[in-house]
Amino acid sequence: MSTSTNSPPYHHGDLRRALVDAALVMLEREGEAGLGLRDLARAVGVSPAAPYRHFDSRIALLETLAVIGFQKFTRMMASLQETTPDQKLSAMGRAYVLFALDNANLFRLMFSAQLKREGRPGLKMAADAAFETLQLVSGEGSGGRVAALAAWAKVHGLAVLLLDGQIAIRAGDDTEALIVEILGRNP
Amino acid sequence: MSTSTNSPPYHHGDLRRALVDAALVMLEREGEAGLGLRDLARAVGVSPAAPYRHFDSRIALLETLAVIGFQKFTRMMASLQETTPDQKLSAMGRAYVLFALDNANLFRLMFSAQLKREGRPGLKMAADAAFETLQLVSGEGSGGRVAALAAWAKVHGLAVLLLDGQIAIRAGDDTEALIVEILGRNP
DNA sequence: AGGCTATGTTAACAATGCTCACATACGTGC
DNA sequence: GCACGTATGTGAGCATTGTTAACATAGCCT
Numbered sequence: 001m002s003t004s005t006n007s008p009p010y011h012h013g014d015l016r017r018a019l020v021d022a023a024l025v026m027l028e029r030e031g032e033a034g035l036g037l038r039d040l041a042r043a044v045g046v047s048p049a050a051p052y053r054h055f056d057s058r059i060a061l062l063e064t065l066a067v068i069g070f071q072k073f074t075r076m077m078a079s080l081q082e083t084t085p086d087q088k089l090s091a092m093g094r095a096y097v098l099f100a101l102d103n104a105n106l107f108r109l110m111f112s113a114q115l116k117r118e119g120r121p122g123l124k125m126a127a128d129a130a131f132e133t134l135q136l137v138s139g140e141g142s143g144g145r146v147a148a149l150a151a152w153a154k155v156h157g158l159a160v161l162l163l164d165g166q167i168a169i170r171a172g173d174d175t176e177a178l179i180v181e182i183l184g185r186n187p
Numbered sequence: 188m189s190t191s192t193n194s195p196p197y198h199h200g201d202l203r204r205a206l207v208d209a210a211l212v213m214l215e216r217e218g219e220a221g222l223g224l225r226d227l228a229r230a231v232g233v234s235p236a237a238p239y240r241h242f243d244s245r246i247a248l249l250e251t252l253a254v255i256g257f258q259k260f261t262r263m264m265a266s267l268q269e270t271t272p273d274q275k276l277s278a279m280g281r282a283y284v285l286f287a288l289d290n291a292n293l294f295r296l297m298f299s300a301q302l303k304r305e306g307r308p309g310l311k312m313a314a315d316a317a318f319e320t321l322q323l324v325s326g327e328g329s330g331g332r333v334a335a336l337a338a339w340a341k342v343h344g345l346a347v348l349l350l351d352g353q354i355a356i357r358a359g360d361d362t363e364a365l366i367v368e369i370l371g372r373n374p
Numbered sequence: 375a376g377g378c379t380a381t382g383t384t385a386a387c388a389a390t391g392c393t394c395a396c397a398t399a400c401g402t403g404c
Numbered sequence: 405g406c407a408c409g410t411a412t413g414t415g416a417g418c419a420t421t422g423t424t425a426a427c428a429t430a431g432c433c434t
Contacts (some may be wrong), residue, residue, distance in 0.1 A: 036420090036421065036422085037421080037422065038420085038422085048421095048422090049423080049425095052424080054425075057423080058421095058423090069419070
């Protein structure tokens with residue numbers, strides 16, 4: 001226990017968790033570029049060098065966040081209740097896009113090129129795990145790998161285009177309905 | 188004219204162009220994060236502050252590069268020879284993806300979130316111009332806006348997934364053939 | 375209690391984007 | 405042809421950032 005005065009405890013308790021939590025919030029608010037180690041340390045009330053006891057580098061922290069993102073993504077995918085392959089596939093597509101919109105900067109980080117450039121095998125594993133079920137469900141329906149990749153591409157592309165504001169949302173649009181409509185379309 | 192000795196001329200001649208050219212090369216080699224103003228200045232043989240006579244900031248330089256990317260993209264799209272809407276549409280899809288693979292980091296920059304965050308109306312204009320014909324061609328075929336967006340999403344998603352190495356290219360794969368196959372598939 | 379290790383702090387380094395005061399070339403009006 | 409204003413490049417320096425090294429403190433184990 002610390003002294004009876006409210007002196008801040010020298011040891012934080014669970015700094016790693018606190019850093020990750022604060023980083024996730026800060027990431028979503030300011031984007032990856034705005035997530036500085038010093039700001040992060042200050043937000044948690046700790047010295048600028050403290051995070052290095054828990055993360056080798058800023059990149060390593062970002063990788064951790066991305067892995068967490070993939071886990072969250074995987075959990076959401078696994079929680080879908082639909083039964084028939086067709087229903088399941090379309091529910092997954094819809095959930096995929098909504099996840100991207102709800103966690104814009106986290107989603108961007110998950111697919112960030114910078115992280116892939118380094119070794120980082122943990123990230124690739126988390127990503128592969130996340131897409132395994134997706135490929136499984138979409139492949140078994142009709143036509144194997146090509147069909148699965150085509151479906152994946154459409155869903156991912158829609159997510160990215162919406163995220164970047166590239167697809168203009170018009171005044172009367174219900175975004176969620178538009179997503180379902182686009183994904184249901186076979187041009 | 189400078190003196191007869193080979194003293195480097197104080198004024199570069201066309202520094203802006205030289206900076207842009209060097210930046211494009213450096214961008215493709217090292218990625219956006221690796222494109223530093225000082226490195227760039229050194230590569231062109233000029234002082235670290237010189238680029239600021241031609242670009243307000245690093246972001247402004249990146250925006251210029253992205254706009255150039257969209258122009259290049261638009262030219263490539265316009266140069267396609269196909270005639271019937273169906274042929275034209277599929278040729279555009281193929282060209283879209285190949286452009287992304289050939290200009291990986293430039294393509295990423297064109298869709299970079301960081302640039303959109305700032306005002307930067309020039310970038311949005313260049314992007315809209317680039318996609319105008321795409322939307323036109325794909326919309327007139329069958330079903331209006333939704334069909335156009337669905338086609339766009341699939342093409343863009345395939346480009347991004349390939350770019351990020353997310354779609355595993357297997358040993359026997361011919362990448363270009365795989366692209367055509369995926370884009371031709373209506374799941 | 376004593377010591378080992380984990381965890382945090384302070385001070386500093388190198389690199390980066392950016393700015394300011396100054397130097398030099400260019401071009402335009404007389 | 406020449407002075408002068410403007411555009412363009414230089415050099416030094418500032419604030420910030422990621423990162424490291426030396427030191428301090430807390431918690432744990434015997």
